[in-house]
Each structure stands twice: as structure tokens, then as C-alpha cells.
Amino acid sequence: MALEINLKNKTVLITGVTSGIGAGIAKMFARAGADIAGCGRHSRDSDVAKRFTESVEECRAKALYVQTNVTKAEQLQQLVDETISRFGKIDILVSNAGINFFEGAADCTEEEWMKNHDLNLAAHWRLAKLCKPYLQKQQGVIIIMTSNHAFATIPGCFPYNVTKTALTGLVRSLAIEWGPEIRTVGLAPGFIDTPGNQTWFNSFADAAGERQRTIALHPVKKIGTTEEVGAWCVFLASEYASFASGTTYLLDGGRSALLQD
Ligand SMILES: NC(=O)c1ccc[n+]([C@@H]2O[C@H](COP(=O)([O-])OP(=O)(O)OC[C@H]3O[C@@H](n4cnc5c(N)ncnc54)[C@H](O)[C@@H]3O)[C@@H](O)[C@H]2O)c1
Incomplete structure (x- = not known):
């Protein structure tokens, strides 16, 4: 029998679906039949937000969008409450929303440190x-989006890399404290073809x-796609x-296997 992933009648809560990786994750869960x-x-x-809803509904799945700043506790509560009132349950959480804080260990201010801590941890x-x-x-199931920066990093990517590393500890604690009822895993993508990374490329003359x-x-001589992360x-x-x-x-196209000479 063919191996098939059918998530029909499952409810997935995904943060950060309006762009990049989160949009790819939403699309792939919808393709597997999940709401x-x-x-x-x-x-x-x-x-x-409309594009998110359309991309889910195109797969005949149901979509709910809730404007949320995930660093505000009351807005997170609202997100969960609205999800429950619409779908009645949560089967899968994909905690994905996050942004880069690339300040450098000497230049990072207390304010940037706290903003990064609040959002990325x-x-x-x-x-x-x-x-x-x-x-x-x-x-x-809980899936937490960390990064290849949890395993190795580049000068200047502090304090983002610190919180992405800390998330691997969060994954361990949730898995051992909340299992067996809840499984928790982390996913650490490497370089993914997102609007943010295109902006990065565009900052170079060539x-x-x-x-x-x-x-x-x-x-593998390519960079990753948001749909690959979603899959x-x-x-x-x-x-x-x-x-x-x-x-x-770690999902990094083998980049971390290559020692620099
Ligand atoms: N792009 C990459 O190459 C890459 C690599 C490794 C890990 N990641 C991680 O993947 C996740 C998504 O990154 P992306 O590149 O798709 O980013 P992106 O900027 O394209 O999208 C980020 C999403 O998160 C949301 N978001 C940001 N701050 C938020 C807040 N305070 N409250 C609610 N939502 C908020 C945005 O609205 C957007 O929907 C992040 O956790 C990032 O660290 C990305």
C-alpha cells in the first residue's frame, strides 16, 4: 500500500503564516488535508493574510487567521481561544514565528537582547x-522552529543564535515533561529561499x-524551499x-558537513 500522510480532520495552529517558511508550512499541511x-x-x-486563507482553502481545508503579536501574552491567549472556538481542538502546534536579531555580541543593546528573547524564545x-x-x-505534537544557527553560527548573528540554541533545550524539556501525551520536536532549517533571504541577496551589488x-x-547545490520545510x-x-x-x-542541504578550508 502506498505510504500516505492524511491529516484530514486535524487542526494545526501555525504562527507566522503571512510570509516565508510559515506560509510554506501552512500550504503543505493544507495539502495533507488539515485545517x-x-x-x-x-x-x-x-x-x-488573505493569501494565507486562499492557499489553505484552495486545498479544500478550513482556514482561520488571527492577527497576533506573539510577544503579547494576552494576544496569544486570544489566538488559542479563537482557534478553539472555531475548530474545538488543537492537534498540532507549529511554533514558527521569529525574526533575525543580528547585532553582534559587543554591539547588542539590552533592549535588542530582550526583544530577541521575547520573540525567539x-x-x-x-x-x-x-x-x-x-x-x-x-x-x-509540538514542532518548534529553530535554526542551523543552533548548531554553528557566523560572527554577528548574536543574540539570534543564542535563543535558537536555547530552543533545543526547550524541545528537550517539553518532550520529557509532557510526553507521552505530547511529542515535541525541533526543526532547524539552514538557508531557505524566503523573501528575507532575497532581500539579503539584494543588498549585494551582484x-x-x-x-x-x-x-x-x-x-546539494541548492538552497531549501519553504515547501520542503513544510513537508x-x-x-x-x-x-x-x-x-x-x-x-x-537539522535540515541544511549538507552545509554543516562541509569544513571550511
Ligand atoms: N529563512 C531562513 O532561511 C530560516 C532559516 C532557519 C530558521 N528560520 C526560522 O524560520 C522562522 C520563519 O522565518 P522566515 O524566514 O520565514 O521569516 P519571515 O520574515 O518570512 O516570516 C516571519 C513570519 O513571522 C511573523 N512574525 C514575526 N514577528 C512576529 C510577532 N511578533 N508576532 C507574530 N508573528 C510574527 C511574520 O508576520 C511572518 O508571518 C523563524 O523562526 C526563523 O528564525 C528561517
Whole structure:
């Protein structure tokens, strides 16, 4: 029999669906048949929020969008409450929203340190805690989006890399404290083809050349797509990954296997 991942009648809560990786994750869960509650900083009327809803509904799945700043506890509560009132349950949480704080260890201010901490670390824990009773009922799954910066980093990427590393500890604690009812895994993408990374390429005089230079750093000779990250999330949330918990999976096209000479 063909191996198939069917998540019909599952409810997935995904943060940061209005752009990049989160949009790819939403699309792939919808393709697997799941209903999606998504959030982002944009209003419900924004083009990016409408695009999220359309991309889910195109797959005949149901979509709910809630404008949310994940660093605000009361807005996280609202997100969970609206998800429950629309779908009645949460089977899978993909805690994805995050942005780069590339300040450098000497130049990073206390304010930037705290902003990075609130978004790239504390928000993941707070949302997981709010979802816990619902996930427990469903024998659910938590996927936390960390980064290849959790394993190795580049000068100047502090304090982002510090919180992405800390998330691997959060994954371990949730897995051992909340299992077996809830499985928790981390996913650590490397260089993914997102609008943010295109903006990065565009900051070079030769944007196309910089893209090629980046591609060449990867043994697979490409950079990742948001749909590939989404497909990993779908697999990790599925019954086929029922032995996966407490670990963060690196998805970096082999870049970390290559020692610089
Ligand atoms: N792009 C990459 O190459 C890459 C690599 C490794 C890890 N990541 C991680 O993947 C995740 C998504 O990154 P991306 O590149 O798709 O980013 P992106 O900027 O394209 O999208 C970020 C999403 O998060 C949302 N968001 C940001 N701050 C928020 C807040 N305070 N409240 C609610 N929503 C908020 C945005 O609205 C948007 O929907 C992040 O956690 C990032 O660290 C990205």
C-alpha cells in the first residue's frame, strides 16, 4: 500500500503564516488535508493574510487567521481561544514565528537582547503552555522552529543564535515533561529561499552572484524551499514520526558537513 500522510480532520495552529517558511508550512499541511489556524503581525484584511486563507482553502481545508503579536501574552491567549472556538481542538502546534536579531555580541543593546528573547524564545514556551491542555487531549505534537544557527553560527548573528540554541533545550524539556501525551520536536532549517533571504541577496551589488555563491556552499547545490520545510513538518506531525521526540532535526542541504578550508 502506498505510504500516505492524511491529516484530514486535524487542526494545526501555525504562527507566522503571512510570509516565508510559515506560509510554506501552512500550504503543505493544507495539502495533507488539515485545517489551519494561522497568525501573523498583519491585519486580517491584509493581502498576505488573505493569501494565507486562499492557499489553505484552495486545498479544500478550513482556514482561520488571527492577527497576533506573539510577544503579547494576552494576544496569544486570544489566538488559542479563537482557534478553539472555531475548530474545538488543537492537534498540532507549529511554533514558527521569529525574526533575525543580528547585532553582534559587543554591539547588542539590552533592549535588542530582550526583544530577541521575547520573540525567539519566551513566545514559543508561552504558546506551548497555553496549547498544552488541548494537545494533551489529542495526543498532539509540538514542532518548534529553530535554526542551523543552533548548531554553528557566523560572527554577528548574536543574540539570534543564542535563543535558537536555547530552543533545543526547550524541545528537550517539553518532550520529557509532557510526553507521552505530547511529542515535541525541533526543526532547524539552514538557508531557505524566503523573501528575507532575497532581500539579503539584494543588498549585494551582484545579487545573482551572491545567490550562486551561497548555493555553492551546499553539497546539494541548492538552497531549501519553504515547501520542503513544510513537508518535514507534515512528516514530523504524522503517525510515521511517532518515535521522534526531544530532538531537533537539522535540515541544511549538507552545509554543516562541509569544513571550511
Ligand atoms: N529563512 C531562513 O532561511 C530560516 C532559516 C532557519 C530558521 N528560520 C526560522 O524560520 C522562522 C520563519 O522565518 P522566515 O524566514 O520565514 O521569516 P519571515 O520574515 O518570512 O516570516 C516571519 C513570519 O513571522 C511573523 N512574525 C514575526 N514577528 C512576529 C510577532 N511578533 N508576532 C507574530 N508573528 C510574527 C511574520 O508576520 C511572518 O508571518 C523563524 O523562526 C526563523 O528564525 C528561517
